[in-house]
Amino acid sequence: MLYIGDDWAEDHHDVEVQDEHGRVLRRERLPEGMAGIRGFGELVGRFADDDTEFSDVLVCIETDRGPWVQALLAAGYTVFGVDPKQAARHREILGNSGAKSDKGDAHALADMLRTRRHQLREVAADSEVVEAVKVVTRAHQTLIWERTRHLLRLRVALRDYFPAALEAYTPLGLTSTPVLTLLAKAPTPDMAAALTLRQITAALKSRRDIETKAAALQQVLRAEHLGQPAPVTTAYAATVRSLVAILTTLNSEIANLEKDVSAHFGEHPDAEILLSQPGLGVVLGARVLAEFGDAPGRYTSAKARKNYAGTSPITRQSGKTRVVSARHIHNDRLVDALHMQASCALLHDEQVRAYYDQLRARDVSHNAALRQVGNRLVGILHGCLKTHTHYDQATAWSHRQHTLAA
Template sequence: MLFVGDDWAEDHHDIEVQDEHGRAVKRIQLSEGMAGMARFHALVAEFLPEDAEPADVLVCIETDRGPWVRALVAAGYRVFAVNPKQAARHREIISNSGAKSDKGDAHGLADMVRTRRHQLPQVAGDSDVAEAVKVVTRAHQTLLWERTRHMLRLRSALRDYFPAALEAFKPLGLTSPAVLRLLAKAPTAATAAKLTVSQISAALKGHRNIPGKAAAIQQALRTQQLGQAELVAAAYASTVRALVAVITTLNTEINNLEGEVEAHFGRHPDAEIYLSQPGLGVVLGARVLAEFGDAKNRYASAKARKNYAGTSPITRQSGKTKTVHARFVHNDRLVDALHLQASCAILHDCEVRAYYDELRARDVGHNAALRQVGNRLVGILHGCLKTGTHYDQTTAWHHRHDTQAA
């Protein structure tokens, strides 16, 4: 067997190859791309016998994604992705001098996969469909986060010079196309006060009760308010127009990407299983699928999936002290999706709601209760994916009824 430490950078890889005894048989720097990968294959061939298998090559690297990692997995090598924090701790074990270099990092990674491979997560290749779902869902979620950031900037600017707009547009939301059209047309208090009911109604096209809403908005825009000097207000208006243009563009692209998310997610064979889960629709289901992946051997058990999801707690015990904490090192995108799933599930599934109410009755906080609900839902999802069956309320929650009956 060969043990390879790969310390990657944007344009090159520092490689160290060790044998089973920990001797470094080769150190080399390879370029990123096809030429570097071809040289990597040639390097492996130099030290492996002809009857060896690609699985006899174990590669340790501090990332689990990208074309380089995907090429290693496709070649049949066993690739182990480690957290940089894990790699740093292992480096401290094999050297206490505090020295650090790219070659030294490659040496530490090779030694790590040689001595502790049974403790490291192996990269499992997802299908092309799952990879495509991940790309579009992450892009969609990133644009949503960007829209929220720009919306908060818009809100802050309006609060400083045009507070009446916040009160007038509060029922619709600052990211509403109708609100953006009105702000683009009248970004100052003086111009907004001159808007007629018909102008406001035209911007509200597509909404319900347009006359009532238009009258309420006009009245709010014409109320007395504290403001800024005319010159300062004009400067704020320029920034608001820019923010309105950015948010309008983001709205368009978010809608376009949502269609892509639905199209790619619909091609996945497990899509119906995800959609059968309580609290999951197309967008949330696609996010959960994207972040979990679909490699069959990635999660050995429901507990392993829960640990990766970050929903299962961790216990710290020393002497007579024992405490239970939430996991703070986790996949933020997955945790966000599971939190939203739990929030929706307690509204639409009576068994999930009963479990949530039971937790709240034990003085568990709202967010902690949602995290426990999410943890249970992850276990249910794992069972459904393992057996290829849809969510069944009776099967998923029968243990609670058996316990209550006993």
């Protein structure tokens, strides 16, 4: 076998080839792109004999995605994507001087692959559909996070110079189309106070009981409030106009990406199984599918899937001390999706709600209870995907019914 450590940068790769005894056969710097991949193949060809299979060439790199990794997988090499922190810890084992270089990192990766291969996770070969779902779901979620950041900036600005707008518009949602329309039209207190009922009603055309809400908004906007001097107010109004324009664009692009998420997710054969799970709709189901992937055999058991999800607890024990706590090293996007699934499932599945209530009765905090609910739902999902069956409440929670009966 050949063990190759690949320390990648934006425009090049430092590569080291080791044999089974840890002898360094070659160190080389390869460019990014097609030229680099060709050079990688030529490098492997120098040390591979007639009996060497492509799968006997093992590559360790600090990423699990990108064109370079896809090219290595397409060539048939066995690729292991490791966490940078994991690689840093192994580098400390090789030497405690603190020295660091690209060649040294490549050496550490090759050595870690040779000595600790059984502890490393092979890059899963997810289907092209899942890769597409992952791209659009992550972009969709990132835009939602960006909208939240700009929403908070808008709240701060309005609080500093236009508290009446904050009082009037918050119940409607500061990122809603009617509020953004009114803020774009009247970003200062004087301009807002001059808004007519017809103008406010036109902005609220998609709402119920428009006349009553328009009159209430006008009353709040025309009431006396603390403010800022005119030059400062004008400056704040300019920033609010910019934030409103950004939020309007984000709303539009989020809606467009949601259509793409639905389209790509609908092409996957497991989409209906995911949609049958309690608390999962199209968007959350697509996120869960994207972050778990669909590579065959990636999760050998429900426990393995729960560990990857970060929902299962972690135990630290030394002597007579034993502490069970939540996992803090996890996939943030997957944990966020599972937390939202658990929250939604409480409202739509009576068995999930009963399990949550049982945990709360034992003085488990709300977030910890949701984490345990999410952990149970991950196990149920694993069973459904393994057997290619839809969620069935009676089957999924039969163990709990037997316990209650006993």
